[in-house]
Amino acid sequence: MVEKGDGKPVLLLHGFPELAYSWRHQIGALAEGGYRVLAPDMRGFGRSGAPVEIDAYDVIELCGDVTSLLDGIGADQAAIVGHDWGANVAWHYALLHPERTACVAGISVPLVPRPPAPPLAIMREHLGEDYYIVWFQEPGLAEAALERDVRRTILTPEVWTAEWAARDDEGPRLPPYMSEGDVAVYVEAFERTGFRGGLNWYRNIDRNWERTAELDGRKIEMPALFLAGTRDLTMKWMSPELMQGLVTDLRIEMVEGAGHWLQQECPDEVNRALLALFEAAAW
Numbered sequence: 001m002v003e004k005g006d007g008k009p010v011l012l013l014h015g016f017p018e019l020a021y022s023w024r025h026q027i028g029a030l031a032e033g034g035y036r037v038l039a040p041d042m043r044g045f046g047r048s049g050a051p052v053e054i055d056a057y058d059v060i061e062l063c064g065d066v067t068s069l070l071d072g073i074g075a076d077q078a079a080i081v082g083h084d085w086g087a088n089v090a091w092h093y094a095l096l097h098p099e100r101t102a103c104v105a106g107i108s109v110p111l112v113p114r115p116p117a118p119p120l121a122i123m124r125e126h127l128g129e130d131y132y133i134v135w136f137q138e139p140g141l142a143e144a145a146l147e148r149d150v151r152r153t154i155l156t157p158e159v160w161t162a163e164w165a166a167r168d169d170e171g172p173r174l175p176p177y178m179s180e181g182d183v184a185v186y187v188e189a190f191e192r193t194g195f196r197g198g199l200n201w202y203r204n205i206d207r208n209w210e211r212t213a214e215l216d217g218r219k220i221e222m223p224a225l226f227l228a229g230t231r232d233l234t235m236k237w238m239s240p241e242l243m244q245g246l247v248t249d250l251r252i253e254m255v256e257g258a259g260h261w262l263q264q265e266c267p268d269e270v271n272r273a274l275l276a277l278f279e280a281a282a283w
Contacts, residue, residue: 001020001038001039001040001041001069002020002021002023002027002037002038002039002040003036003037003038003039004027004028004031004036004037005030005031005032005034005035005036005037006034006036007034007035007036008034008035008036008077008078008079008102008278008283009035009036009037009038009070009073009075009077009078009079010030010035010036010037010038010078010079010081010274010278011038011039011040011066011069011070011078011079011080011081012026012027012037012038012039012081012082012086013040013042013066013080013081013082013083013086013087013089013090014039014041014042014045014082014083014084014085014086015082015083015084015085015086015087015108015109016084016085016198016199016201016202017045017146017153017154017186017190017195017198018045018083018084018186019041019045019046019185019186019189020039020040020041020046021046021182021185021186022083022261022263022264023039023263024182024264025263025264025267025270025271026039026263026267026270026271026274027039029267029271029275030271030274030275033271033275033278035079035278036073038069038073040065040069042062042065042085042086042089043056043057043061043062043065043197044057044196044197044198044200044201045189045193045197045198046189046193050193050196050197054139054200054203054204055204055207056200057197057200057201057203057204058204058207058208058211059088059089059092059204059208059211059212060096060208060211060212062089062201063089063092063093063096063097066080066089066093066097067097067100070100076100077099077100077101077102077283078100078101078102079101079102079103079104079105079274079277079278079281079283080093080094080101080103080104080105081104081105081106081107081274082105082106082107082109083106083107083108083109083262083263084107084108084109084260085109085198085201087105087106087107087108087109087110088106088109090104090105090106091104091106091110091111091220092212092215094220094222094224095212095215095218095220096215098220098221098222101222102222102278102281102282102283103222103223103224103225103277103278103280103281103283104220104222104223104224104225105224105225105226105227105273105274105277106224106225106226106227107226107227107228107262107263107270108227108228108229108232108234108260108262109234109238110226110228110238110239110240110242110243111220111242111243111246111247112238112242112243112246113242113245113246114209114212114213114215114216115209118206118209118210119205119206119209120133120134120137120205120206130161130162130163131161132159132160132161133202133205135160135161135162136160136199136202136203137202137203139196139199139203142160142165142195142199143194143195143196143199145160145162145165146160146165146195146199147190147191147194147195148165149171150186150187150190150191151171151183151187152171152172153190153195154183154186154187154190155171155172155173155174155175155178155183156172157172157175157259159233175261175265177261177264177265178264219245219246219247219248220246220247220248220249221247221248221249222249222281223249223251223277223280223281224247224249224250224251224277225250225251225252225253225273225274225277226240226243226250226251226252226253227253227254227255227262227269227270227273228240228254228255228258228262229254229255229256229257229258229259229260229262229265229266230254230255230256230257230258231257231258231259232258232259232260232262233259233260234260240252240254251273251277253269253273255269
């Protein structure tokens with residue numbers, strides 16, 4: 001875990017396939033803003049534990065990790081910030097533990113209403129077997145594809161699918177917001193750990209639906225922020241407008257021209273928005 005600064009605690013929760021390192025542009029800036037910033041490698045990633053059991057990665061277990069972290073630093077409350085899958089954990093933590101959530105921010109993945117049936121069947125029907133979340137479900141299949149060339153997996157701008165995995169194309173170019181040193185951090189980590197821990201988060205989608213039934217109808221009432229780029233493909237099937245009935249004190253900010261890896265691509269915009277959210281929280 002990376003920790004920096006003093007003051008009120010801020011937890012930064014990364015997504016897939018990422019690490020605490022994905023918050024490298026936020027850690028120093030938020031610490032300079034007067035906060036104690038903590039960015040863990042999430043369960044199954046980097047230097048954190050990676051249980052073998054798929055059930056160990058459901059959202060209730062992951063929220064339990066957040067509580068353990070807060071207990072470990074002796075904090076009653078914190079600002080909870082997440083990106084991608086980390087955003088899903090952040091939203092659910094705010095629903096499960098509002099007394100410990102001073103404010104909450106989700107980047108790239110909004111909170112959406114509970115679907116009427118287990119989500120995987122809906123995805124299969126409407127998006128097909130090659131939809132990446134469906135393709136991820138069989139243990140070992142996606143692992144082999146993603147681990148064959150970790151650098152290609154990390155850098156591709158495409159969605160991971162069976163068709164993508166079957167191609168033998170040239171390696172993708174370095175995006176302007178990453179250096180070769182940045183890429184080396186991710187490649188070293190995932191060549192060492194593989195992708196199974198992170199993929200197991202996807203394999204709990206139906207289990208998450210079952211285990212969070214009691215949250216249906218509950219609202220997030222502390223200050224909240226949703227941030228995303230206008231070029232983020234996630235926005236095609238997860239509109240932030242769906243949050244309007246679920247979050248009572250919501251700020252939505254869209255960064256023009258930005259993609260999915262927003263905190264790395266547009267760190268100044270992300271840092272500004274987060275600091276404004278923290279100022280609005282009474283803790």
